Amino acid sequence: MENPNLKELLQIFYMLSGMDMAVFNTDFRCLMNVTYDAPYCSAIHRSKVCLDRCRRSDSEAFHRVAETGKPYFYTCPFGLFEGILPILDGERCLGYLFIGPGMTEEAGGEERMLQIAKSHSEELDLELLERRMVFVARGDRNSMESYAKLATIFAEYIVSHHLVLPQTRSLGQQIKEYIRTNLGEKITLSKLSKALHCSTVTLTESFRREYGITIMEYVGQERLRLAKELLRDGDYSIREVAEQCGFPDSEYFSRFFKARLGLSPSRWRNQQNSHISSSSSIQS
Secondary structure (H helix, E strand, C coil): CCCCCHHHHHHHHHHHHCCEEEEECCCCCEEECCCCCCHHHHHHCCCHHHHHHHHHHHHHHHHHHHHHCCCEEEECCCCCEEEEEEEEECCEEEEEEEEEEEEEHHHCHHHHHHHHHHHHCCCCCHHHHHHHHHHCEEECHHHHHHHHHHHHHHHHHHHHCCCCCCCCCCHHHHHHHHHHHCCCCCCCHHHHHHHHCCCHHHHHHHHHHHHCCCHHHHHHHHHHHHHHHHHHHCCCCHHHHHHHCCCCCHHHHHHHHHHHHCCCHHHHHHHHHHHHHHHHHHHC
């Protein structure tokens, strides 16, 4: 049997514990998880107040682990067991493992959990929470501690088998690389989100902060750059250029091109050819 890859490793932990295991990079951005939804948590997140409280709790936990370099296992604001572990290669942190959620017997049972949830927001649908509570992993404190130790072993395995590499590119650079590689395809924030394993909000905010423009503005710039290159240096038809640059049809492409350069693709190409011919005549 071959050694498990990263996704298989996360699935093994889920099958053993019933809890999700997710890998985050050093910017606290999720790179991969088991993709099993946490139904109970998603029901809680329907309340903006509760979602904000969860995010603050996660952020505080991640920053604590980043500062101490040590695993941190805790009870979230809604009574669930969770944990974050650094993935350490010597003194260098490659990322983090997140495990959870789980419910311990010490939490006080389902009734107590519902009371905790209700104390945070009256908006929550307690009947929905009760139905979804069946999906939360259960165990006593000893079981959760055992899973925590198992997660530590998994973190060591990830390092020894080079399943997570040091982060060398910013999120903005990764977005640019994806766009350049997929210019001929339909590019949406949803596709980018799935490809880079992070939310559309994180994508848009990170890219604007790094480059000062929106992602879709950059997509337009790159498509225009490629279109000019193909028109100038190739014998492609307008339809073929539109297809290679990811436009739905040649009419849309022509409108897009003229709005930015003031000329249709055909006239722009003729103008470029005229300049080239003029330059050649002067040189000869």
